[in-house]
Amino acid sequence: MSMWQIRIYDMKHFWDKNYHLMELVKEVQDEPEFGSVFEINGKTYRSCASSPMNKVLGVQQITLNDDPEEQYDDDFKCPYCGETYDDAWELSADDGTIECSNCHSEIEYTREHTVTYSVNPVKMVEVVKL
Numbered sequence: 373m374s375m376w377q378i379r380i381y382d383m384k385h386f387w388d389k390n391y392h393l394m395e396l397v398k399e400v401q402d403e404p405e406f407g408s409v410f411e412i413n414g415k416t417y418r419s420c421a422s423s424p425m426n427k428v429l430g431v432q433q434i435t436l437n438d439d440p441e442e443q444y445d446d447d448f449k450c451p452y453c454g455e456t457y458d459d460a461w462e463l464s465a466d467d468g469t470i471e472c473s474n475c476h477s478e479i480e481y482t483r484e485h486t487v488t489y490s491v492n493p494v495k496m497v498e499v500v501k502l
């Protein structure tokens with residue numbers, strides 16, 4: 373039986389089934405679980421696409437911070453992989469726990485609202501002279 377090939381994901385090559393043009397990272401006997409994060413030769417990879425028929429798993433290298441600290445930022449950023457969520461405002465709750473869509477780590481968040489006022493003069497009150 374042929375081995376599964378873990379290769380650096382390239383959308384075009386994957387789509388065209390030109391798997392051999394994607395850099396080979398490792399060959400494994402058993403099907404790697406799609407969605408998992410893998411450590412291969414000291415580097416960390418996340419799964420991007422899988423072709424069970426051709427036994428190819430496309431992966432992307434990521435950097436995981438295994439001991440992140442709580443952070444305050446204007447951006448919603450995964451403390452583990454640094455992925456920024458531009459659509460964090462779509463999170464319905466102001467706090468909660470989500471799974472990072474990039475590295476699948478669990479993140480707890482609290483959204484803080486900052487309100488600023490923009491004030492423009494329109495018409496000053498008429499002063500009655502007596």
Ligand SMILES: [Zn+2]
Nearest residue numbers: 450453472475
């Ligand atoms: Zn992440």
